[in-house]
Amino acid sequence: MKIHLTSVFVDDQAKAEHFYTEILGFVKKHDVPVGEEDRWLTVVSPDEPGGTELLLEPAGHPAARTYRDTLVQDGIPLAQFAVDDVQAEYERLRGLGVRFTQEPLEMGDVTTAVFDDTCGNLIQIATEPQ
Amino acid sequence: MSDDLFKALADPTRRTILDELAEKSGQTLFEVCSRLAMKHRLGISRQGVSQHLAVLEAAGLVETRREGRYKFHDLNTAPLRRITERWPLPHPDSHPHSRPSGPEDSTS
Numbered sequence: 001m002k003i004h005l006t007s008v009f010v011d012d013q014a015k016a017e018h019f020y021t022e023i024l025g026f027v028k029k030h031d032v033p034v035g036e037e038d039r040w041l042t043v044v045s046p047d048e049p050g051g052t053e054l055l056l057e058p059a060g061h062p063a064a065r066t067y068r069d070t071l072v073q074d075g076i077p078l079a080q081f082a083v084d085d086v087q088a089e090y091e092r093l094r095g096l097g098v099r100f101t102q103e104p105l106e107m108g109d110v111t112t113a114v115f116d117d118t119c120g121n122l123i124q125i126a127t128e129p130q
Numbered sequence: 131m132s133d134d135l136f137k138a139l140a141d142p143t144r145r146t147i148l149d150e151l152a153e154k155s156g157q158t159l160f161e162v163c164s165r166l167a168m169k170h171r172l173g174i175s176r177q178g179v180s181q182h183l184a185v186l187e188a189a190g191l192v193e194t195r196r197e198g199r200y201k202f203h204d205l206n207t208a209p210l211r212r213i214t215e216r217w218p219l220p221h222p223d224s225h226p227h228s229r230p231s232g233p234e235d236s237t238s
Contacts, residue, residue, distance in 0.1 A: 072200065074201065075159055075161060076159075077160070101158050101161075102158060102164075105164065107164065107165070108168060108169070110168065112164065114158075114160065114161075
């Protein structure tokens with residue numbers, strides 16, 4: 001068994017597409033209309049075009065709002081992405097106006113930081129332990 | 131009020147939380163939990179950390195601040211003044227046995 005797709009709920013798919021591709025640097029993999037307004041919208045890492053897809057899923061379900069608002073209030077990220085250098089990525093994203101709720105924090109052999117994806121979620125970036 | 135202060139300071143985990151907030155003020159619950167788990171290897175649940183923060187908040191040592199959708203915890207050391215008001219520190223010049231004052235107690 002492999003993890004080939006995972007998802008985050010987003011407030012607005014067009015805004016999410018912009019943030020996840022233009023700001024974070026992922027590339028769009030699938031974009032298929034579903035129903036009247038929704039899309040099956042996935043992105044992948046440019047480093048791994050055949051890797052795990054991230055589904056940017058409409059947060060239409062009433063439970064999604066409560067779930068996400070409660071997590072965001074406590075600063076809990078919904079997903080984690082690996083980067084080579086958290087500090088460098090922090091500075092790059094900050095330069096693009098991204099809001100961080102946790103600045104780079106070195107904890108043993110792992111460094112993490114947490115930012116707002118502008119679509120209702122917090123995302124953690126982390127260095128992979130060598 | 132003083133009872134709240136001494137109760138808050140009596141617990142080693144709560145003192146560690148204050149150490150971490152002294153290092154960086156303005157932490158989310160998630161960051162406080164991460165620091166305790168990853169830096170201090172303390173196996174405390176998020177709910178447990180939340181309760182410790184509530185005790186510190188009741189003592190006035192931690193203040194919470196809402197900013198948009200986020201909630202941050204800040205350190206407030208002002209209540210500690212009550213300790214030295216009750217038991218004043220020796221004046222550095224007037225006391226022959228006093229040690230040089232500094233940010234850290236240098237006994238070594």
